[in-house]
Amino acid sequence: MVINRAFENIVKKSPFYAYLLLGISFRKDENVKNISIKFTKNGEIVFLYNPSVNKKPIWFVEAIILHELMHIINQHFRIKPRNKREKKIWDLAMDAAINQYIPELDARGVPLNVLIEEGHGVDNEVIFAAPPAFLIDKTAEEYFEWMMKEFEKKGDFDIEALPDSIDDHDFQSEIPVEMIIEITKDKVGKAFNMFGKKLDSGLKQNIDVILQKSTLNWETILRRFSNASIKGDKYMTPLRPNRRYDDQPGWRYEYKSKLAVILDTSASIIEEEMNQFLTEIEKIAKQDSQLILIQVDKSVTMVTEYKSGNWKDLEIYGGGETNLQPAVDLAQSKVGVEGIIIFTDGHVDVPVVKRRVLFVLSSKHNPEFIEDAVRIYGKNSVIILK
Template identity: 85%
Template sequence: MVINKAFENLIKKSPFYAYLLLGISLQSDNRIKNISIKFTKHGEIVFLYNPSINKKPIWFVEALILHELMHIINQHFRIKPKNKREKKIWDLAMDAAINQYIPELDGRSIPLNVLIEEGHGVDNEVMFVAPPAFMINKTAEEYFEWIVKEFEKKGDFDIEAIPDSIDDHNFQSEIPVEMIVEITKDKVGKAFNMFGKSLESNIKQNIDLILQKSTLNWETILRRFSNATIKGDKYRTPLRPNRRYEDQPGWKYEYKSKLAVILDTSASIIEEEMNQFLTEIEKLSKLDTQLTLIQVDETVTMVTEYKSGKWKDLEIYGGGETNLQPAVDLAQSKRHVEGIIIFTDGHVDVPVVKRRVLFVLSSKHNAEFVEDAIRIYGKNSVVFLKWKG
């Protein structure tokens, strides 16, 4: 069969993908479109495929298999669309995030901006989606946000006219998503440690961040730390149907915790600590938060709004002495900031903070800073990152 031959070819071509494919079983299923993923109750990964793909060209089937592996690597099974409209947009966003790394698909793809501008796809049986030329190497979350904004700008659009994805994104699972995350991260992590050097730099960088496991439960911390009660602007959205007129977009209010995140970029922060700080900030950005990121050494060096995926383009400015107070003063000048989160190694005086504050300390922190912070702001004001050396 063509699909078996495609598996064999990929195993020969790349040791990294070969490791991931080992242990994945195949199961035919006439109900799905081309190919899909299933996670069994025993934690096994199954590729479900429609037998009709055995009539497709070998390059196409190989590309489909890589496409599914990319879904696993990027943990797209964690995305849970709220309705059919939202699923349609997530399908586009996930495919754009993946296809740019698969040359056979990228070269035959339609950029998202062209697809949305024209309002429909091509008449071919299958269609591949790529990112806009001005927005490459981004995540599915970033493409999703961009697509929604573009639809809102157009005002008139028919989301049903947008063609379906080349594969079935209804990831089937017989176990909780948390277990899938651990299973897939472990498998991808082992493959990356052994064969990651053979990957292209952009793929390598993306996988490296995904594999950095957060050591803090930000959902629990934020429930204690912030109110999440600020009501944002009211805006029309295609993701919330109008109750009276089903074919019209509805109104939506956005509620988010507005937080200032201070990042210590002084000379005492080593690369491993900075990577961990950015990992935690990235995870925090995926929750219902609006983050203002303030970089500081002895003075404020950069202020920017931080959104998921921004780590890829983020420049770190600093390398001097340490003084957190200028960043704290700036954060407190922002009227709607609910609280301040400070990432530091603690080799600095404890700043004076009038808002609610949380100090996130690296494992190689200054013990005196911790004592002073707890004495001034209480024991719940300090959390620690675990070292991964």
């Protein structure tokens, strides 16, 4: 069968994709369009394929298998469009983000800007969505945002006139999406560590960024810092006997983590990034941790205790060059600080940190900073904001 030959060809051509295909089974399903992805209750990945694909050219079948693998790599199953209109746009945005890294589809691709201008596919034939020439190497989220803005400019526009994707984007699952993320991210991470160096530079950078993206909430992230040294609220519990009266419940204290949050306020940080940072800092503050907020450009510009809601009256000081080290040194001099979280765009040298550290990079970050930080402090030391 063509699909078997396509599978074998991919395995021979690329050890990276070969590793990803390990454990993925193929199952016939006449209800799907070409190929679709299913996650079973046992955590297995199944590619459902329509038997009709065996009548298609082998290059096409190889390409759509790679297309499905790229959906997994990019974790597109995380996004659930709000309505039918947004789903149509999101489907094309996903395809454009993927197809640019598959030569057979990229060569035959129709740029999104052309599809928007013409409002339909060419002669109703199969369409492979591609990025605009001025907007390559972007994510599906970025293409979606760009398309939404373009449609707003055009005003009244028939979304249904746009062509369909080459595959189903339903992403059937019998397990929670959080579990799928952990399973797929681990698999992609192992493949990338072993064979990532052989990938094209654009695809390699794309996957590297994806693997660094945060998929955890702050409650989970902060556990790594949580020795909980600050005594907080006091409450009664029957699980702790009263030392004076045996028949009375005892007292127990909630302990809070004490964290230093360093905020890069240098001139390279634009308003959009600062808003990203403050949003995340507010989320951290709601986790019942004691936060010491340190603003820094080339030197420390302000130190204050941050509590939930303080963003409303917070003044930002800075606008100069960047040097994170003075803020790190100050944070490490604070008694009881268990960890340091640094918000920056990465256009600066990686500082020397002797305590547990987490770098939170803006979406407009410097990739070289990530490479250095991961090399020095490990892959779990960096989170990239969308």
